[in-house]
C-alpha cells in the first residue's frame with residue numbers, strides 16, 4: 810500500500826527512523842504540545858524512535874502514523890490509531906484520529922488540511938467506516954480542527970481522567986464515511 814499523501818501545501822509519509830530526531834527536538838523544546846495528549850514529552854530521542862518503530866510494526870493492521878512535512882521540513886504527526894475491524898461478531902472498521910504540530914506553524918490551517926487528507930485515505934484505502942476523535946474540553950485549538958473536519962459532537966465526559974493534580978473533562982466526536990464524503 811502506498812501511504813504517501815500530498816495536499817496543496819503538505820507532504821505526508823509513514824514515519825521513519827530519521828524522523829525521530831526532529832520529532833524529539835520539537836517535543837523536547839515545546840513540552841506544552843503534550844499538555845492535552847495522553848503522553849509526556851520524551852526524555853531522550855530513543856523514546857521517540859521506539860514509538861515510531863513500534864507503530865510501523867503494527868501498520869496498517871492496528872494503526873498508521875504519518876510524518877508531516879512542509880517544504881521538506883518535518884513539522885508534526887498525524888495518525889489513525891486503534892484500528893478495530895471486529896468486536897466479537899460486530900464489524901466495526903473504525904479508527905481514532907490523532908495529531909500534533911510544531912507550534913511555529915500553528916494557526917495556518919495546516920492540521921485541518923493534513924488530517925482531512927488522512928481521513929480521505931482512511932475511508933478510501935483502509936476501508937474504514939467510521940473515524941472517532943476527542944479532545945480535552947479546554948483544548949480549543951483541537952476542538953476547532955475537529956469541527957472544521959466535519960466531525961459530529963457526541964458527548965462531554967465529565968472528569969474523564971486525572972493529570973497535573975486535577976480531573977479533566979473530555980469531548981468526543983465521530984464521523985462516518987457518508988458524512989465525510991458529503992461534507
Ligand SMILES: CC(C)(COP(=O)(O)OP(=O)(O)OC[C@H]1O[C@@H](n2cnc3c(N)ncnc32)[C@H](O)[C@@H]1OP(=O)(O)O)[C@@H](O)C(=O)NCCC(=O)NCCS
Nearest residue numbers: 842908909910915916917918919920921944949950951953
Ligand atoms: C491542535 C493543533 C494540531 C491545531 O493545529 P493548527 O494547524 O494550528 O490548526 P488550524 O490552524 O487548522 O486550526 C486551529 C484553530 O484554532 C484556533 N486556536 C488556536 N489556539 C486557540 C486558543 N487558545 N483559543 C481559541 N482558538 C484557538 C486557531 O485560530 C484556528 O482557528 P480558525 O480555524 O478560526 O483559524 C495544534 O494546536 C497542536 O499541535 N496542539 C498540541 C497537540 C494537541 O493538542 N493535539 C490534539 C490532541 S486532541
